[in-house]
Amino acid sequence: xxxxxxxxxxxxxxxxxxxxxxxxxxxxxxxxxxxxxxxxxxxxxxxxxxxxxxxxxxxxxxxxxxxxxxxxxxxxxxxxxxxxxxxxxxxxxxxxxxxxxxxxxxxxxxxxxxxxxxxxxxxxxxxxxxxxxxxxxxxxxxxxxxxxxxxxxxxxxxxxxxxxxxxxxxxxxxxxxxxxxxxxxxxxxxxxxxxxxxxxxxxxxxxxxxxxxxxxxxxxxxxxxxxxxxxxxxxxxxxxxxxxxxxxxxxxxxxxxxxxxxxxxxxxxxxxxxxxxxxxxxxxxxxxxxxxxxxxxxxxxxxxxxxxxxxxxxxxxxxxxxxxxxxxxxxxxxxxxxxxxxxxxxxxxxxxxxxxxxxxxxxxxxxxxxxxxxxxxxxxxxxxxxxxxxxxxxxxxxxxxxxxxxxxxxxxxx
Numbered sequence: 001x002x003x004x005x006x007x008x009x010x011x012x013x014x015x016x017x018x019x020x021x022x023x024x025x026x027x028x029x030x031x032x033x034x035x036x037x038x039x040x041x042x043x044x045x046x047x048x049x050x051x052x053x054x055x056x057x058x059x060x061x062x063x064x065x066x067x068x069x070x071x072x073x074x075x076x077x078x079x080x081x082x083x084x085x086x087x088x089x090x091x092x093x094x095x096x097x098x099x100x101x102x103x104x105x106x107x108x109x110x111x112x113x114x115x116x117x118x119x120x121x122x123x124x125x126x127x128x129x130x131x132x133x134x135x136x137x138x139x140x141x142x143x144x145x146x147x148x149x150x151x152x153x154x155x156x157x158x159x160x161x162x163x164x165x166x167x168x169x170x171x172x173x174x175x176x177x178x179x180x181x182x183x184x185x186x187x188x189x190x191x192x193x194x195x196x197x198x199x200x201x202x203x204x205x206x207x208x209x210x211x212x213x214x215x216x217x218x219x220x221x222x223x224x225x226x227x228x229x230x231x232x233x234x235x236x237x238x239x240x241x242x243x244x245x246x247x248x249x250x251x252x253x254x255x256x257x258x259x260x261x262x263x264x265x266x267x268x269x270x271x272x273x274x275x276x277x278x279x280x281x282x283x284x285x286x287x288x289x290x291x292x293x294x295x296x297x298x299x300x301x302x303x304x305x306x307x308x309x310x311x312x313x314x315x316x317x318x319x320x321x322x323x324x325x326x327x328x329x330x331x332x333x334x335x336x337x338x339x340x341x342x343x344x345x346x347x348x349x350x351x352x353x354x355x356x357x358x359x360x361x362x363x364x365x366x367x368x369x370x371x372x373x374x375x376x377x378x379x380x381x382x383x384x385x386x387x388x389x390x391x392x393x394x395x396x397x398x399x400x401x402x403x404x405x406x407x408x409x410x411x412x413x414x
Contacts, residue, residue, distance in 0.1 A: 210290030211240030235283035
């Protein structure tokens with residue numbers, strides 16, 4: 001009886017021994033290449049102890065079922081990515097005559113190395129350049145030292161357009177940027193012949209364009225406003241990068257301001273309180289790049305005349321020649337009109353007594369000044385005698401007084 005118990009005890013010992021050592025010795029999992037980088041073809045292989053054949057192989061990642069194969073002991077994972085990282089294990093049926101059991105391998109940690117970090121896009125000298133300047137876009141990243149022999153290719157994009165596709169240079173120059181070059185930019189880096197592509201975060205480029213000269217418009221009723229009426233000032237710059245600050249002036253005094261964060265126009269509404277609200281209005285647009293002032297607009301009020309203050313005392317100069325010419329024409333006309341009276345001669349009763357030297361005081365006299373300031377100005381004195389001098393002794397006496405004044409003498413007391 002005892003010899004028959006020997007084989008049974010031996011098989012019992014084998015069965016007890018297999019579960020204890022199967023997890024550590026019967027199966028093991030191998031991953032290659034090692035180390036594995038992004039883009040590498042990752043392969044998993046479940047092997048038996050001393051290459052013992054396996055069947056019904058199952059693969060797991062982080063304890064979750066991944067793949068099943070009846071015959072194959074390998075699993076192709078495709079191009080490795082960062083998401084391929086994890087703890088892998090496998091199970092398979094092992095035939096150990098006369099027993100068949102399914103051991104489990106120990107876990108193998110798969111670390112996928114980053115081939116290069118995501119690129120970062122920058123703009124030099126600034127992502128807010130002035131219109132007309134040169135802007136350089138730089139797509140910056142670096143290969144892992146163990147894969148530095150690879151060559152990276154770079155692509156540049158703006159909004160939905162491709163600016164450069166798969167070029168060896170990590171920089172892109174944009175000369176003479178315009179306001180239309182504003183937008184969202186990003187770049188992409190990829191190894192030559194590889195499957196890894198990484199994009200940079202988007203970079204907003206805002207080209208700062210100077211403001212154009214604003215236009216000021218006055219809005220009020222069909223006629224000049226009066227005290228108590230409302231007046232609206234509308235100021236608009238046709239172009240210029242926002243935000244735009246508008247300032248409103250009455251002559252040179254600021255009377256209001258308004259900010260346009262998105263550009264466009266700005267308005268100022270105010271009631272006319274007094275005649276001091278009349279004058280020359282203007283507006284100014286500023287956006288940090290440039291500042292422009294509008295043409296002034298004159299606001300007049302009903303029943304009042306608002307005159308602009310002259311900027312120089314020379315405003316009289318243009319009228320001086322015309323004034324002198326007019327005075328000369330009037331003087332010449334009077335001389336021509338009075339000349340026949342002098343030729344006809346006065347009535348005998350109207351002739352003043354002769355002067356001691358035989359001179360006679362004229363009926364009219366012309367005085368021509370030769371001073372520099374009064375050059376060309378003619379002054380004249382006209383004396384007209386009365387036809388009824390005998391009937392008017394008082395008038396005759398006045399004529400004699402004028403006669404003496406013409407000679408520079410003092411008349412005798414009457």
